[in-house]
Amino acid sequence: MADARRSWATGSFLQDATHVAIETWHAYRTPIILTTFFVLFGLLIYLHLTEERGQLLVLPKIYEQDTKPQPEQQLDEKVVELPKATAASKTNGPRRIKGELNKPNKTIQIQEVSRSEEIQVLVFFSSITATTQKVASEYAQTLDKALSGIDTTSGASFLPIQVLDLAEVDLDEYFITPPKIKGRNGSFVDTFYLFLIPSYNIDTINDTFLEHMNETHHDFRIDTAALAPILGYSVFGLGDKEGWPTEDEGFCFQAKEIDKWMAKLTGRKRAYPLGVGDSKGDFKERLAEWSSGVVDVLSLVSQTGSLGEGVVGSGDPIESDDEEEAEDDDGEVLFDEGSVPNMSKLKQQGRIDDLEDLGRMIKKESGPAPVAVDFTSYGKRTAKKAPTQAPKEMVPKESPTYKSLTKQGYAIVGSHSGVKICRWTKSALRGRGSCYKFSFYGINSHQCMETTPSLSCSNKCVFCWRHGTNPVGTNWRWVVDPPELIFAGVKENHYKKIKVMRGVPGVRAERFAEAMRIRHCALSLVGEPIFYPHINEFLAMLHAERISSFLVCNAQHPDQLAALRHVTQLYVSIDASNRESLRRIDRPLHRDFWERFQRCLEVLRARRFRQRTVFRLTLVKGFNVEDEVAGYADLVEKALPCFVEIKGVTYCGTSTSAGAGLTMGNVPFYHEVQEFVTALEAELQRRGLGYGLAAEHAHSCCVLIASERFRVDGRWHTVIDYDKFFALLEERGPDGEFTPEEYMGPATPEWATWGNGGFDPRDTRVDRKGRAIEG
Numbered sequence: 092m093a094d095a096r097r098s099w100a101t102g103s104f105l106q107d108a109t110h111v112a113i114e115t116w117h118a119y120r121t122p123i124i125l126t127t128f129f130v131l132f133g134l135l136i137y138l139h140l141t142e143e144r145g146q147l148l149v150l151p152k153i154y155e156q157d158t159k160p161q162p163e164q165q166l167d168e169k170v171v172e173l174p175k176a177t178a179a180s181k182t183n184g185p186r187r188i189k190g191e192l193n194k195p196n197k198t199i200q201i202q203e204v205s206r207s208e209e210i211q212v213l214v215f216f217s218s219i220t221a222t223t224q225k226v227a228s229e230y231a232q233t234l235d236k237a238l239s240g241i242d243t244t245s246g247a248s249f250l251p252i253q254v255l256d257l258a259e260v261d262l263d264e265y266f267i268t269p270p271k272i273k274g275r276n277g278s279f280v281d282t283f284y285l286f287l288i289p290s291y292n293i294d295t296i297n298d299t300f301l302e303h304m305n306e307t308h309h310d311f312r313i314d315t316a317a318l319a320p321i322l323g324y325s326v327f328g329l330g331d332k333e334g335w336p337t338e339d340e341g342f343c344f345q346a347k348e349i350d351k352w353m354a355k356l357t358g359r360k361r362a363y364p365l366g367v368g369d370s371k372g373d374f375k376e377r378l379a380e381w382s383s384g385v386v387d388v389l390s391l392v393s394q395t396g397s398l399g400e401g402v403v404g405s406g407d408p409i410e411s412d413d414e415e416e417a418e419d420d421d422g423e424v425l426f427d428e429g430s431v432p433n434m435s436k437l438k439q440q441g442r443i444d445d446l447e448d449l450g451r452m453i454k455k456e457s458g459p460a461p462v463a464v465d466f467t468s469y470g471k472r473t474a475k476k477a478p479t480q481a482p483k484e485m486v487p488k489e490s491p492t493y494k495s496l497t498k499q500g501y502a503i504v505g506s507h508s509g510v511k512i513c514r515w516t517k518s519a520l521r522g523r524g525s526c527y528k529f530s531f532y533g534i535n536s537h538q539c540m541e542t543t544p545s546l547s548c549s550n551k552c553v554f555c556w557r558h559g560t561n562p563v564g565t566n567w568r569w570v571v572d573p574p575e576l577i578f579a580g581v582k583e584n585h586y587k588k589i590k591v592m593r594g595v596p597g598v599r600a601e602r603f604a605e606a607m608r609i610r611h612c613a614l615s616l617v618g619e620p621i622f623y624p625h626i627n628e629f630l631a632m633l634h635a636e637r638i639s640s641f642l643v644c645n646a647q648h649p650d651q652l653a654a655l656r657h658v659t660q661l662y663v664s665i666d667a668s669n670r671e672s673l674r675r676i677d678r679p680l681h682r683d684f685w686e687r688f689q690r691c692l693e694v695l696r697a698r699r700f701r702q703r704t705v706f707r708l709t710l711v712k713g714f715n716v717e718d719e720v721a722g723y724a725d726l727v728e729k730a731l732p733c734f735v736e737i738k739g740v741t742y743c744g745t746s747t748s749a750g751a752g753l754t755m756g757n758v759p760f761y762h763e764v765q766e767f768v769t770a771l772e773a774e775l776q777r778r779g780l781g782y783g784l785a786a787e788h789a790h791s792c793c794v795l796i797a798s799e800r801f802r803v804d805g806r807w808h809t810v811i812d813y814d815k816f817f818a819l820l821e822e823r824g825p826d827g828e829f830t831p832e833e834y835m836g837p838a839t840p841e842w843a844t845w846g847n848g849g850f851d852p853r854d855t856r857v858d859r860k861g862r863a864i865e866g
């Protein structure tokens with residue numbers, strides 16, 4: 092009973108409580124809901140603010156990635172790794188993840204980048220009769236000393252060099268993956284490989300080593316670029332020129348092979364070009380030269396962890412041995428009319444603005460008076476009112492011209508000058524032959540800088556190679572950059588472009604070192620150099636640094652030509668033998684182009700005993716070859732130049748070159764050039780003018796006719812004595828009296844004379860695929 096009462100009481104209490112709760116809910120539900128919401132929201136904010144931060148994981152920004160291979164590059168890495176600190180990394184913070192575009196595989200690679208604080212240089216050598224062994228240990232001591240002189244306070248330091256005999260080391264340990272070498276603080280260090288290799292045409296350890304590299308490269312279980320994590324490598328070969336006089340005959344052939352295999356195994360980490368030396372001759376000199384380049388690179392590597400500027404590992408076609416020959420860079424490629432304004436447009440623009448702009452601009456310039464400019468072209472238009480705007484830049488950075496030129500490989504200096512590495516410069520660096528100027532005049536192509544202080548010109552020649560984007564004008568109407576700026580800028584950019592060639596296969600260490608000293612300047616790129624108002628000051632700067640000057644002008648500026656001071660060789664382009672033909676081929680902007688042309692010839696005649704004057708003829712079949720021999724002979728008779736250079740036009744095959752009316756059919760074959768020069772020489776002889784066929788460079792379809800003034804005791808002397816030229820210039824000044832004969836050099840080499848082809852016998856002719864051409 093008591094239980095029943097207790098249960099009734101409990102039930103009644105629950106009923107009351109429920110009733111009260113329901114009532115309360117109905118009365119206060121809105122404030123209850125709102126209060127609960129705010130309390131929960133406040134709690135959430137509190138938890139967020141007091142929470143401990145985790146690492147923020149960010150996907151790599153591929154576009155920020157330096158495309159050059161990094162020190163710890165793993166070419167087969169394909170996974171994004173989360174950051175994790177390692178003992179070897181420089182900082183204690185999380186490692187940075189970077190994206191990498193791996194060009195050879197055409198897939199995006201993600202890789203980690205870390206740099207060690209120490210670098211181990213390993214000097215590998217092989218030796219059969221102990222010469223290289225001795226050289227290697229002496230070299231290691233010298234290199235140790237040189238490396239200890241490098242300031243490594245802000246970079247990686249060097250461990251003492253290890254010298255390793257390839258016959259004794261376990262090749263697997265060093266040439267499948269890089270060895271794990273511990274540094275002073277116990278962490279793993281980066282490695283840099285150097286090789287000193289004699290060549291043997293008998294079976295030696297070199298063959299074992301080469302076979303090992305071959306197998307590693309082709310082993311499908313191993314990455315094709317298994318040694319990519321090393322910082323870089325370079326090879327020096329020792330050989331014997333007595334037994335193996337040229338590279339074709341096997342001089343240092345195994346060093347060359349090792350250099351190539353290492354390029355493959357490291358993913359093209361050639362840090363410095365292959366050096367070679369004759370163990371019975373020049374090897375000490377060559378080794379010192381190579382070594383100094385290697386030390387420079389090692390210094391850079393210690394500071395930056397990378398091999399610096401260059402095409403190393405970029406996959407750029409320039410690296411390839413199959414490199415397609417670039418278009419001929421010596422001003423002979425066909426014209427691409429493109430965006431050159433037409434004549435009527437130019438006339439609409441009017442020239443008076445240019446004239447007055449020029450006047451103001453010249454006033455602004457301090458320093459020596461500029462060369463006079465032409466104001467004669469457009470008659471009445473010169474009476475127009477003065478403009479109010481300031482002179483403009485010839486090639487502004489944002490202009491399409493600038494973009495087009497830089498795309499074609501030019502570096503634009505200031506606002507109107509340009510510099511570009513010519514294909515012969517690259518070819519000579521790789522021992523594949525120099526341009527005809529080496530054969531004719533002794534110019535080393537790898538020491539030649541091709542530049543112009545004026546990208547503008549007053550002609551629109553059909554065979555011009557400037558692809559139609561260059562500014563044209565009859566007068567200088569732009570801002571004038573000071574010659575100091577141009578000189579410093581072109582040199583800097585030239586050297587930059589040479590340095591880029593450092594990792595290119597086949598570049599010779601010796602030539603690379605020589606190329607770092609410009610000896611010649613070809614003022615013949617695009618445009619008209621003589622147009623530049625301070626051309627004489629610019630020439631003086633070249634000469635002060637003993638850089639010879641070959642200046643090519645277009646025979647349209649007689650006043651500037653007359654005001655020109657000494658140059659080493661003065662060219663005038665003779666593109667046709669009569670008025671109509673000249674109009675058709677040069678498409679000159681000057682109305683009085685023929686009169687100007689004639690006046691230039693008179694200037695040349697008057698200067699022939701002061702300047703080495705040259706006619707340059709560019710033969711374009713269908714334009715200026717047929718039936719023009721007598722006409723050209725008339726011009727030679729008028730100006731009596733020291734030399735006549737005849738060259739077949741080169742075709743660049745752009746869509747708009749066809750628009751200029753030219754096709755491959757306009758390019759003469761070499762035998763046609765030969766026929767033409769033979770006929771011209773006969774005509775000159777017939778007139779008793781004293782000229783003869785002196786030299787040829789069949790490789791570039793070029794022949795040289797010279798005045799008998801340059802024939803001594805029956806031998807042609809077309810080569811220039813550059814030292815003598817500078818001595819005369821220093822002694823007698825830029826306007827001084829001295830004759831071309833006074834700086835005539837030694838006899839033209841036999842191989843360059845007419846009938847002998849003219850290919851430099853030190854080099855190897857290659858076809859467009861880089862294969863050696865026999866004979």
Ligand SMILES: Cc1cc2nc3c(=O)[nH]c(=O)nc-3n(C[C@H](O)[C@H](O)[C@H](O)COP(=O)(O)O)c2cc1C
Pocket residue numbers: 217218219220221222223224289290291292293329330331332334335341342343344370
């Ligand atoms: C049997 C023999 C074959 C050689 N073959 C070549 C060769 O093919 N190309 C080359 O440039 N030098 C060749 N040499 C020259 C050596 O490479 C050169 O003398 C070198 O300095 C030897 O170095 P080592 O004393 O360290 O072995 C050869 C020498 C010998 C004795």
Ligand code: SF4
Pocket residue numbers: 420421513514515516526527528534535536537539540541613
């Ligand atoms: S002279 Fe100089 S720029 Fe001209 S083709 Fe020869 S190397 Fe090139």
